[in-house]
Amino acid sequence: xxxxxxxxxxxxxxxSVCTATxxxxxxxxxxxxxxxxxxxxxxxxxxxxDTNWLLVVGTAFxxxxxxxxxxxxxxxxxxxxxxxxxxxxxxxQFNFVVSAPNVPxxxxxxFTYNPPCNVxxxxxxxxxxxxxxxPVGSLLSGVIVVDYNLxxxxxxxxxxxxxxxxxxxxxxxxxxxxEPATLLLLGSxxxxxxxxxxxxxxxS
Numbered sequence: 001x002x003x004x005x006x007x008x009x010x011x012x013x014x015x016s017v018c019t020a021t022x023x024x025x026x027x028x029x030x031x032x033x034x035x036x037x038x039x040x041x042x043x044x045x046x047x048x049x050d051t052n053w054l055l056v057v058g059t060a061f062x063x064x065x066x067x068x069x070x071x072x073x074x075x076x077x078x079x080x081x082x083x084x085x086x087x088x089x090x091x092x093q094f095n096f097v098v099s100a101p102n103v104p105x106x107x108x109x110x111f112t113y114n115p116p117c118n119v120x121x122x123x124x125x126x127x128x129x130x131x132x133x134x135p136v137g138s139l140l141s142g143v144i145v146v147d148y149n150l151x152x153x154x155x156x157x158x159x160x161x162x163x164x165x166x167x168x169x170x171x172x173x174x175x176x177x178x179e180p181a182t183l184l185l186l187g188s189x190x191x192x193x194x195x196x197x198x199x200x201x202x203x204s
Contacts, residue, residue: 021049021050022047022048022049022050022054022148022166022168023047023048023049023050023104024045024046024047024144024146024168024169024170025045025046025047025104025170026043026044026045026125026144026170026172027043027044027045027046027109027110027111027124028043030171031043031144031170031171031172031173032172032173032175033128033172033173033174033175034174034175034177035128035130035174035175035176035177036130036136036176036177036178036179036180037130037131037132037133037134037136037176037179038129038130038131038132039129039130039179040113040127040128040129040130041111041127041128041130041174042091042111042113042124042125042126042127042128043111043124043125043126043144043172044108044109044110044111044123044124044125045108045109045124045125045144045146046099046104046105046106046108046109047097047099047104047105047146047148047168048099048100048101048102048103048104048105049099049101049102049150050101050102051101051152052101052150052151052152052159052162053098053099053100053101053150053151053152053154053155053156053159054098054099054148054149054150054151055097055098055148055149055150055151055155055156056092056097056098056146056147056148057092057147057148057149057165058072058073058090058092058146058147059073059090059091059092059125059126059144059145059146059147060072060073060074060082060088060090060126060144060145060147061074061082061083061088061125061126061128061142061143061144061145061172062074062081062082062083062142062143062145062169063081063082063083063084063141063142063143064076064081064142064143065143065145065167065169067145067166067167067168067169070167072145072147072165072167073090073145073147074145082142083128083140083141083142083174084140085130085131085134085138085140085174085176086128086129086130086131086134086140086174087128087129087131088126088127088128088129089117089126089127089128089129090125090126091108091117091122091123091124091125091126091127092125092126093117094117094118094120094122095107095108095122095123098155098156100155107123108123108124108125109123110123110124111123111124111125111127112124113127125144125146128140128174130174130176134176135176136176136177136178137176137177138175138176139173139174139175139176140173140174140175140176141171141172141173142171142172142173143169143170143171143172144169144170144172145167145168145169146167146168146169147165147166147167148165148166148167148168149161149162149164149165149166150162150163150166
């Protein structure tokens with residue numbers, strides 16, 4: 001009977017851990033970015049857990065992700081499904097991101113990309129470099145997935161790790177727009193056409 005009771009308590013404790021409330025906030029909050037073909041864009045972020053220390057161990061930009069069943073990064077569970085139209089570089093391999101309970105690490109709140117990232121700085125979830133041939137007007141939609149570990153009693157190296165990897169995701173997108181120079185050229189061309197048409201009307 002005592003063994004059964006201990007087993008039930010263990011299951012309940014694991015269940016409470018699995019439903020532990022981590023909070024992920026992207027910058028911008030709605031996850032929507034705009035970039036030109038060939039440009040690198042990215043998201044700042046903060047993350048923390050209500051009761052445990054949290055260590056970020058990976059990020060990805062996937063077309064979809066089920067935090068209960070999918071395999072990190074971007075496989076569900078099958079062929080990889082990263083967002084098409086560009087290439088994503090995870091910054092967590094260059095940064096040590098640890099948050100205390102209810103105290104998010106602020107170091108990754110602003111996206112910066114200064115390659116090479118081992119010199120950097122490169123901060124945020126990662127950089128998404130839009131392919132040069134991705135059509136202008138494309139909306140590249142998906143989710144930012146953060147892979148993290150939890151620790152009780154203290155930070156990594158001091159506290160005890162709880163379970164394995166946990167995942168949290170937020171909707172994110174990249175709208176592919178023309179480069180500012182292209183827009184300026186287009187605007188100048190349209191203005192020139194309008195002026196020429198006006199002159200023709202004036203002469204007639």
